[in-house]
Amino acid sequence: MSRLSFTNLPVAPEVDPHALSVGMVHLGIGAFHRAHQAVVTERAAVATGDTRWGITGVSQRSATVRDQLAPQDGLYSVLERGLGEPSIQVIGSIRDVLTAPDDPEAVVARIADPAVSVMTLTVTEKGYRAAGTGLDLNDPEIQADLAGRPPRTVVGQLAAAIARRPEPLTIVSCDNLVANGPFLRKLVGEYFEALGKVPEVFEATRFPASMVDRIVPATTEADRAEAARLLGVRDEAVVVAEPFLQWVIEDDFAGDRPAWERGGAVLTRDVAPWEQAKLRMLNASHSMLAYLGALRGYETIAEAVRDEELARLAQQLMTDDVVPTLSPPAGLDLAAYGETVLERFANPALKHRTRQVAMDGSVKLPVRMLGTVRDRLTAGAEPRTITLAVAAWMVYVHQTPNLDDPQAPRLKSAIANLPTTSPPPAALVDALLAVDSVFTPDLRDSTVFRDLLVDHVAALTTHP
Known part of the structure; x- marks a missing residue:
């Protein structure tokens, strides 16, 4: 041809x-x-x-x-x-x-x-x-x-x-x-x-x-x-x-x-409200589905969204944790936007691979998720669902031999002394929280954030 x-x-x-x-x-x-x-x-x-x-x-x-x-x-x-x-x-x-x-x-x-x-x-x-x-x-x-x-x-x-x-x-x-x-x-x-x-x-x-x-x-x-x-x-x-x-x-x-x-x-004149909504809702839920989906063996994001539990968690991330941190631009209905996000992810014709979305997590997490975690902690709230997404990244880092990430050597070095199977959840969390190019001191020192991470990592390493 x-x-x-x-x-x-x-x-x-x-x-x-x-x-x-x-x-x-x-x-x-x-x-x-x-x-x-x-x-x-x-x-x-x-x-x-x-x-x-x-x-x-x-x-x-x-x-x-x-x-x-x-x-x-x-x-x-x-x-x-x-x-x-x-x-x-x-x-x-x-x-x-x-x-x-x-x-x-x-x-x-x-x-x-x-x-x-x-x-x-x-x-x-x-x-x-x-x-x-x-x-x-x-x-x-x-x-x-x-x-x-x-x-x-x-x-x-x-x-x-x-x-x-x-x-x-x-x-x-x-x-x-x-x-x-x-x-x-x-x-x-x-x-x-x-x-x-x-x-x-x-x-x-x-x-x-x-x-x-x-x-x-x-x-x-x-x-x-x-x-x-x-x-x-x-x-x-x-x-x-x-x-x-x-x-x-x-x-x-x-x-x-x-x-x-x-x-x-x-x-x-002001891109910030649009940007925050997209980064914290679409990009964060995309990454969450990538990590949780990959841990469950799903090849594509569309497959992950068809998992009712994962779809519910992505929805919870947006409604429970993200929306309270946003001031939407005029004309943007955040609830409707969240529904549109999941509909787009579920498009079976787009075989967007979970591992493609999961790459470069060390530079994506701070802009997609950690700002939301910080804002919810500052407000005195417990950011349970978005912390699950961060925990899924931690487990993914531990379980992925050829990690596609610009900080892969540093991340793998941080967890090098942990068992390759069934690492103690607190040890995995503490090792990765110590990577200061990803986590700032306020997050490392938050007992609420750390305890949630340990609970989620324990659950994910038992039942992904």
Whole structure:
């Protein structure tokens, strides 16, 4: 079967890719970006006729995406799987892909290009190389960038490009971090301070906060076969997504930008209420189902939600522990939102693997769960259900041999002296509570939190 390209184009993109000039760069061109920001950007171009917002994607690690897209002239499809028949759309907004390990200088040069006025990034929580509330200046990769090599870290790339620019840039973080834009600004500022020179243009560079939401599971060979059936050509870069898509962006830009609101995004003065609702309700319950589901042997989130006990616990997490900590934005009904979350997770067409959602727990827990725990303890409440989610992570860390986590060596070292089977619950809890890159002193010193964790770990190691 022939491959998707300009010469084999059974379903044309809604905007002519040949007409697009590059005005935007995206760091972290994985499946999520291609199913989310790139789609909204293309929809905005269709709605306005503005052709200035073609995208240069940057892969921070491997050349896989570049090698998938290059023979296809940058074209790929989004396969939407809902409750009905799947649908497919060809997207043409990505015009080229750079691979940072191969040519780090080209990445910096592209971000510094005056034709580029906006960049977005989805590099996951660990890509920010933070320690607590600031930049980890002891990180060897950060140190190597500061020493003068062509930068390979996200913060190093941004700083080098900003320093070259005559005009300010707008940098939109799309990762699941609290106040992600201001946080990234702080990290870049600390990098400049470590260099000993802060360029004038940095002051005018904008870092709006944003909140993104769409379930994008890993693509399988079955998905590629389905895309080929629908398209009539082979697409090696197809991404899979649910029909739901949400992007809330702080309206704070240094210059021109795509008309993202015409593509379905929400522009607002305050992203925080949207962000808190999503992180604490959707992301926390997603992680809870991943850990509890994996411990029960479920391969996908949809299977875990079909377990009535796990579905009830996810609902309890949201209603009993999370909702009391939130001040919802106007127009968002938290009860209805919680019901929608579980309906989306239960979509059997999205085979979102529990182990995929469970990865990187050490950096996800603080932003998805521990803020809720802290707020409930401060209010004098007993955060029973969300503490169960934290306990499930602890048991998962202990029971998973090849843990996919940036702090895996530290976590495994913390529990190295425990028995491999049936560890004493209090010993496992204390060992992991002592990991100060995950748990702050107020949580470590809370007898209420610790006692709940011990009870939950004891129950999970007896009956997962």
